[in-house]
Amino acid sequence: MKSNKIKKILGIIFLKYLLGILMNDKNRKLEKDISILVDFTNLYCSSVHKKNEKEVVWFNGTLGNYLNKYGLLLCRDCKNTLAHGVAKRILCPYSPKPACKRCPTNCYRSSYREKMKEIMKFSGLLLIKKGRLNYIFKYFF
Numbered sequence: 001m002k003s004n005k006i007k008k009i010l011g012i013i014f015l016k017y018l019l020g021i022l023m024n025d026k027n028r029k030l031e032k033d034i035s036i037l038v039d040f041t042n043l044y045c046s047s048v049h050k051k052n053e054k055e056v057v058w059f060n061g062t063l064g065n066y067l068n069k070y071g072l073l074l075c076r077d078c079k080n081t082l083a084h085g086v087a088k089r090i091l092c093p094y095s096p097k098p099a100c101k102r103c104p105t106n107c108y109r110s111s112y113r114e115k116m117k118e119i120m121k122f123s124g125l126l127l128i129k130k131g132r133l134n135y136i137f138k139y140f141f
Helices: 002-048 061-070 076-090 110-129 133-140
Strands: 054-056 073-075
Touching (some): 002 073
């Protein structure tokens, strides 16, 4: 009788341990994806919108938990685009998350989708032109 209870308790502990490992992997992937969005948006904004008025990126709630730690200064347009992209990434129902261009669900609004394509293309090419292939490798592998 006691051995069955012990086995049951050990089984529950083991399942919680496995679930914790899976959740940590999922959170790491989410953090990495958000880090890429932040870095690419920051690079784009500082290069293309040099003359635009910048404001501190500060959010409340879940977005704040992910973005406030970066201490970003972005123009209003880039700030809104980044917030939209991070919110959509947090709410993505797919696991593993497919690339947005291959995703069966278009969750981005069309204006944000075009802006994010422009940001990713510009920043990726800029990093390659500057010879920063280690950054590209870091982001995608």
